[in-house]
Amino acid sequence: MPDAPDGPVPPEADRDARVAAAAEHLRSVVALLRELDLADTPPTAAYRAEEARTDAAL
């Protein structure tokens, strides 16, 4: 995971800059995936129209 050192909470303006930098780092890590040709590949998120029954016998 991207690191951030522990320590006292910095003042707000500094915080905003740190969050922006961390977000930019994260975006740059994830941007690697733009190299992939995903074509028609669907996402993995699963959805079923029927909610699973809690009494299902399995």
Place this chain on the structure above:
Amino acid sequence: MRPYELSLADAAKAVRERRLSPVELVDSVLERLEEVEPRLGAYASVDAESARAGARRAEREAAAGRFRPLLGVPVGLKDLIDVAGRPTGAGSRVREGHRARSDAEVTGRLLAAGAVPIGKTRTHEFAYGLITPQTRNAWDRGRIAGGSSGGSAVAVAAGSATFALGTDTGGSIRVPSALNGAVGLKPTYGLVSRHGVTPLSWSLDHVGPITRTARDAALALSVLAGHDSRDPASVPAPAADLLPGPDPDLTGLRVGVPRNHYFDRVDPEVEAAVRRAVARLEELGARTVEVEIPLARYAQAVLHGLVAPEAAAYHEPTLRTAPELYGEDVRLLLEAGARLSAGDHLRAQRARTLMRREWARLLEGVDAIAAPATPVTAVRTGEEGLTWPDGSVESVSDAYVRLSAPANVTGVPALSVPVGRDGAGMPIGMQLLGRPFAEAVLLRIGHAYELAEPGPGIAPVR
């Protein structure tokens, strides 16, 4: 041998054969805990009174000849796992005053099997980190425990729990297990219910056992695995006999040894130990095959593309109302995650589909893959970065996630087993990865290996 030193399998057997009373077993573990805990900080809370009451109940059952598979065996639960009426602290000030209304599914399964919870083990805050800074390594208190299930791994390694549960989103079972000389199993995604376990990332979270042997992991998993409709990822897996036989034979088993990714930027001592262990597997009958890991360079990007926005979404309400309650490192990760676009999140999900497809193809050719669990052993507390011989610099957390991420993204089972120690005496872990729901194969390999090369045993904790 004192009762706290017994493996889960041996303790359960001794109780079943009436050679050991659950009261003696729980008392021994609690005494060991009192001795080592001030030096380790593995537990967020210990409930000795309730554990002793549980031990007495177990003793009455044993006296009446009623036996359950884990009767009287002390277990530590990562402090993300609900136990009815107790706080789930999640290593965070955000959870002050929390009280779980009911048991997590895994807690219920352990209790039904007769296990005795003795306390909640420390986690990196909300499982969002690989360090667990509150806890010290069982083999060297100047080094990190690893995380996020650091408390569980340290307790098992030190003998202050006979076994424990952890969670693994990006290595959080395998990393601390490897760093403390324990066995850690991240089961196939969906095999063990997460109901009642605080999420980090719904699409990547797994719950699994941390033990001192692969045989123990098999016993624990037999109790933990099963369908639960309250966890949308839970699948009714085919019933499998997980317990390895007394004399496991690896003849004919094809073990893949990666030629890319898993041995890149790995400490030479770690690489040597894992290659020696692979050679041992060959001596035990396995046939090794060199394999190419597909899409390896994208695994961490997929992992972060899923974890960051999902964790940010889960924590959004508290991050808005009480951000100061989070530790600075976790708060920053959560706030940054909230800024990732939906497009990035979906791209990670679609890339995950590709990885699953390619890994399925890879695993058609081999029964398991053997690789280092972590590129380095436990680093010294406070160390934040690693410089590799090729000049590249990597954060400690990124290094620990790097070899763990593929199994989280693909959902395949991954077992970490100890394969010796480095020159500084720190444990080294080998990771065995397999086909979905083929835990039995990994556990058989792990057990065959530990019969030939036993693990490090209980850490002396000086």
